[in-house]
Amino acid sequence: xxxxxEVGTKVTVKVPGSSxxxxxxxxxxxxxxxxxxxxxxxxxxxxxxxEIFGEGEAELxxxxxxxxxxxxxxxxxxADVEARGLRVVCTNNIPQSRGxxxxxxxxxxxVAAANGLAGFPLSDEKVVQLSSAFExxxxxxxxxxxxxxxxxxxxxxVDGQSLPAxxxxxxxxxxxxxxxxxxxxxxxxxxxxxRVLPSHVTHADAAFNVSRVAVQVAALQNxxxxxxxxxxxxxxxxxxxxxxxVTAEWVNRLRNRGYAAYLSGAGPTIMVLHTEPIDxxxxxxxxxxGLRVLELGVAGPVEVEVSQA
Numbered sequence: 001x002x003x004x005x006e007v008g009t010k011v012t013v014k015v016p017g018s019s020x021x022x023x024x025x026x027x028x029x030x031x032x033x034x035x036x037x038x039x040x041x042x043x044x045x046x047x048x049x050x051e052i053f054g055e056g057e058a059e060l061x062x063x064x065x066x067x068x069x070x071x072x073x074x075x076x077x078x079a080d081v082e083a084r085g086l087r088v089v090c091t092n093n094i095p096q097s098r099g100x101x102x103x104x105x106x107x108x109x110x111v112a113a114a115n116g117l118a119g120f121p122l123s124d125e126k127v128v129q130l131s132s133a134f135e136x137x138x139x140x141x142x143x144x145x146x147x148x149x150x151x152x153x154x155x156x157x158v159d160g161q162s163l164p165a166x167x168x169x170x171x172x173x174x175x176x177x178x179x180x181x182x183x184x185x186x187x188x189x190x191x192x193x194x195r196v197l198p199s200h201v202t203h204a205d206a207a208f209n210v211s212r213v214a215v216q217v218a219a220l221q222n223x224x225x226x227x228x229x230x231x232x233x234x235x236x237x238x239x240x241x242x243x244x245x246v247t248a249e250w251v252n253r254l255r256n257r258g259y260a261a262y263l264s265g266a267g268p269t270i271m272v273l274h275t276e277p278i279d280x281x282x283x284x285x286x287x288x289x290g291l292r293v294l295e296l297g298v299a300g301p302v303e304v305e306v307s308q309a
Contacts, residue, residue: 002082003118010042010307011116015109016299017094018101018143019179020265022220022273023231024212030143030150030168031220032299033179035100037092039068039109043117044085055092055102066090067103067134071110074130078111079118095292097187099265104140107131108302112145116304124301125167128152132166140265142168147301149173149220171217173298174224180278182270183292184246194266196239205234227260227273237263244268250286257282 017035021027037054050062050069060066064073068090076083090109094102108131115122122130128145132138138152145168152168216230240263241248247268254261254272257279264271270291272278283293 002080005043005076005081005083005117006308007043007045007084008308009117010040011113012305012307013039013041013109013113013116014303015039015105015112015144016147016302017105018140018265019099019181019269019271020101020139020143021233021236021262022149022216022271023237023260023262024209024233024235025139025151025216026209026233026235027137027139027154028152029213029216030101030139030152031173031179032143032147032149032301033100033181034297034299035094035181035294036299037090037094037102037105037109039091039113040089041072041113041117042087043083044087046085048085049087051087051089053089053091055094056096057092059096060090067106068110068113071107071131071134072114073110074133075111075114075122075127076118078126078130079114079121081114081118083117095183095269098183099263099267099269099271100181100183101140101144101265104131104135105144107134108141108144112302112304116306120304127302128168129166133163136164138166138168142166145302146170147299149298151217171221173220174222174275176275177220177224177227177298178274179296179298180272180274180283181264181292181294181296182250182272182286183294184268185290185292186268196243197236198239201235209233209235224273224275227275228255228258231255231260231262231273233262240267250291254278254282 219226
């Protein structure tokens with residue numbers, strides 16, 4: 001029988017956004033960035049109350065269909081505890097549907113909050129598993145859980161009946177590496193952007209991407225001078241340029257200037273990995289064309305603070 005949580009128990013979660021793929025590492029590489037959502041959860045005597053501030057406050061639901069709420073309930077079930085009621089307050093700073101891991105951060109925040117309310121019975125591996133299940137791939141979620149850069153993968157059961165296993169490990173990021181995001185003022189649907197990808201690629205393109213993923217892992221850890229080479233890709237970005245023309249234009253423009261720019265996740269955000277400041281004239285031009293410029297760093301793991309009733 002599940003344990004019932006004490007009314008009044010509270011938890012505060014600070015979860016970083018993330019950038020996925022990092023160029024060639026499609027559905028594999030992720031990077032946590034210093035852009036945070038905060039979720040406060042309190043156990044109440046009954047019902048569900050959801051408040052939302054910041055990004056998405058006008059569009060996101062305020063009932064059980066909210067991703068944070070669904071993730072909380074998934075985490076509580078996994079921890080074998082129950083809450084009679086919940087009050088959930090979300091303060092969002094991660095832009096919604098822009099390729100900065102807002103959905104994954106919501107899932108991570110909910111599972112991490114449930115884990116904190118239950119007394120932390122769930123391992124990081126379990127939090128990665130539960131939060132990744134909402135998206136079907138662990139690149140963004142693992143970065144938000146573990147921080148730093150992550151290499152993630154999915155084990156598909158051969159029996160066709162068991163659930164996929166989502167796994168990840170962190171890799172250290174060289175202290176000189178910074179990130180800058182150029183965020184367009186329109187959304188991108190991950191599903192819609194995935195639909196333009198071909199079902200088959202050439203052996204040459206596959207080999208190219210395998211080599212650049214290896215270069216990127218080395219660049220992130222010890223060789224930041226290789227970031228431009230490590231962000232080259234033939235697997236997904238060329239196919240997405242027609243549906244994300246603004247993004248493609250800015251990625252090409254920055255790369256032609258020597259910056260390690262790439263499409264962040266499914267876009268439309270352009271992310272740049274760099275060790276030296278980006279030319280201010282370029283950033284001013286981006287702002288003049290309606291792009292939001294976010295100068296960020298590499299974030300640590302999700303943070304959870306519990307206060308007992």
